[in-house]
Amino acid sequence: MRLPRPMTSALLGAALLALTGCGSQDSGxxxxxxATGSLEHLAAEAECAPDMQTDADEIRQAICxxxxxxxxxxxxxxDRGQREWINEAKDYGGHYLVGRKWVAVGDTDVVTALRGTLGGMIEEGRSHGGGGHH
Known part of the structure; x- marks a missing residue:
């Protein structure tokens, strides 16, 4: 069985480095x-036009x-695929808004605002405090 996990992780890492920043979590x-539904449905709820990056049976991923x-x-x-993806992605830091079979990743303000639209739970990536990173 061949899973494109290394490529997915590399793409995710590049996307997260471009999107995430440091900040404190603010609870809404x-x-x-x-929310539930397809990537397109969730994007419409969040009022964004998705720029599709990965379109596969196991995962669909877009930048919004x-x-x-x-x-x-x-x-x-x-659900298992989602949890494995989140566990791997958290190594890159960032903030994760997690719903049923979907996740949105961005910096604190964006994820907090999305939660007001899409619901879900906020999880934080592993950040190594003490400054020194972007």
Missing amino acids: TSVPPT RNGDGKFVLATFAT
Whole structure:
């Protein structure tokens, strides 16, 4: 079985380095029910036109931009595939808005704003505090 995980991780890493920054998490006050649906449906809810980067059976991944900023939006065929992707991606840092078989990744302000639209739970990547990174 061949999975394109190394390529997916490399693409994700490049996207995250371009998108993420340091910042403190700000918890939103009003969170709607977690959105579900296709990548296109979620992008429409977030008011962005997805720039598709990966379109495969296991994962669909796009870069989106809306009034709040730029983020990566990914949908998954399985819960397990989603969790494996998140676990690998967290090595790159960043903030993750996690829903049922989807995730949005960006900096704190963007993810917090998206949560007000898409619902979901915010998870943080592994950041090695102490400054020194972008």
